[in-house]
Amino acid sequence: MTTTLAPLTEPWSPAEFEARLRAVGEARYHDRHPFNVRMHQGDLTRTEVRSWITNRFHYQRHIPVKDALITAKLDSPRLRRMWLRRIEDHDGRSEGEGGIERWLRLGEAAGLDRRTLLSGEDVLPGVRMAVDGYVNFCRLRPTLEAVAASLTELTAPDLMRRRIEAFERHYPWISAEGLGYFRTRVDQGRRDSTEALDLVLQWARTRTDQEKALAALSFKCDVLWSLLDAVQYAGRSEQAGGPGRLGQDDRREPK
Template sequence: MTSALVQVDAPWSTEEFERRLRQVAEERYHDRHAFNIRMHSGDLTPVELRCWITNRFHYQRHIPVKDALVTAKLDTPALRRMWLRRIQDHDGQHDGEGGIERWLRLGEAAGLDREALLSGDTVLPGVRLAVDGYVNFCRLSPPLEAVAASLTELSAPDLMRTRIDAFERHYPWIRPDGLAYFRTRVSQGRQDSAEALRLVLRWARTRDDQERAVAALRFKCDVLWSLLDAVAHAGCPEGA
C-alpha cells in the first residue's frame, strides 16, 4: 500500500510575502472606514469626536497589556528588550508620561473629564468585544501571529499625519497640546512596524507560516474596523 503524497505549496519569496502583507494594510486598514473619512473631512460633531476619543481610549489602554503578552512569548533577552520598549512607550517610565497619558490629555483638550475616561463607564459593548478579541488573540497565538497582527503600524504614520492636519484644520476647538499623541506616533509607528516586519519575514519560513501571518494582519484590521463600526452605528449620548 502506498501513502498518498501531500502537495505542499512552496513559500512565497520574501519580496512577495512582504508585498502581500503591505497589501492587506493598504486595502483593509481603518483609514478607509467611513467614520475615519468623515473625521478627516471635518464632518464629525463635537459629540461624535468625543465619543470616538472615549472609545478609542479603551483600545489604547490595552495596547501595553497585549504587548506584555507578546513579550512573554519571546525567547531571547534582545527580543524582549525590543518589545518592552513598546510597553514603556505607552505606559511611560514615570507617572505623567507615555502614550496613554497623552491620550488622556487629548480627551481633556477635547473637553472630556479625565476620571470619566479612566472609568470606562461609557465604552460601547462592541468596542469592548473588539478589544477583548485582540488581547485574547495575542494571549493565545504563537509569536508569529501575535507580532504579525501588529503590522497595521505599517499604515499608522501616514494616518497620524493626516489626522494632525485634519484636527488642526477642522477642529480648532480642541487645544493644540492635545495632539501630542498623534505627533509622537509618527516616528514610533515607523520604528515599531520596521522591527515587527523584520521579525515576521524572518520567522515565516513555510507557506503555512506566511498565510497565518497574513491572516493575523487581516484579523487586526477587522478589529480596528469593528471598533469604528461600533462608534459609528451605536451613537453616543451628549457628554460621553
C-alpha cells in the same frame, strides 16, 4: 535513487510576502472606514469626536497589556528588550509620561473628564468585545501571529500625519497641545513596524506560516474596523434621537 518531493505549495519570496502584507493594510486598514473618512473631512460633530476619543482610549490602554503578553512569548533577552520598549512608550517610565497619558490629555483638550475616561463607564459594548478579542488573540495565538497582527503599524504613520492635519484644520476647538499622541506615533509607528516586519519575514518560512501571518494581520484590521463600526452606529442612534441626543452645540463645526 531517492526522489525528494517539493512542497505542494512553495513559500513566497520575502519580497512577495512583504508586498502581500502591505497589501492587506492598504486594502483593509481602518483609514478607509467611513467614520475615519468623515473625521478627516471635518464632518464629525463634537459629540462624535468625543465618543471616538472615549472608545479609542479603551483600545489604547490595552496596548501595553497585549504587548506584555507578546513579550512573554519571546525567547531571547534581545527580543524582549525590544518589545518592552513598546510598553514603556505607552505606559511611560513614570507618572505623567507615555502614550496613555497623552491620550488622556487629548480627551481633556476635547472637553472630556479624565476620571470618566479612566473609569471606562462610557465605553460601548462593541468596543469592549473588539478589544477583548485582540488581547485574547495575543494571549492565545503563537508568537508569529501575535507579532504579525501588530503590522497595522505599517500604515499608521501616514494616518497619524493625516489626522494631525485634519484636527488642526477642522477641529480647532481641540487645542494643539492635545495632539501630542498623534505627533509621537509618527516616528514610533515607523520604528515599531520595521522591527515587527523584520521578525515576521524571518519567522514565516513556509507558505502555511506566511498565510497565518496574513490572516493575523487581517484579523487585526477587523478589530480596528469593528471598533469604528460600534462608534459610528452609536453616533447614528444619537442623531436619530436616541439616548444622548445631540444638542445644538454638538452640530458640525463650520468649515
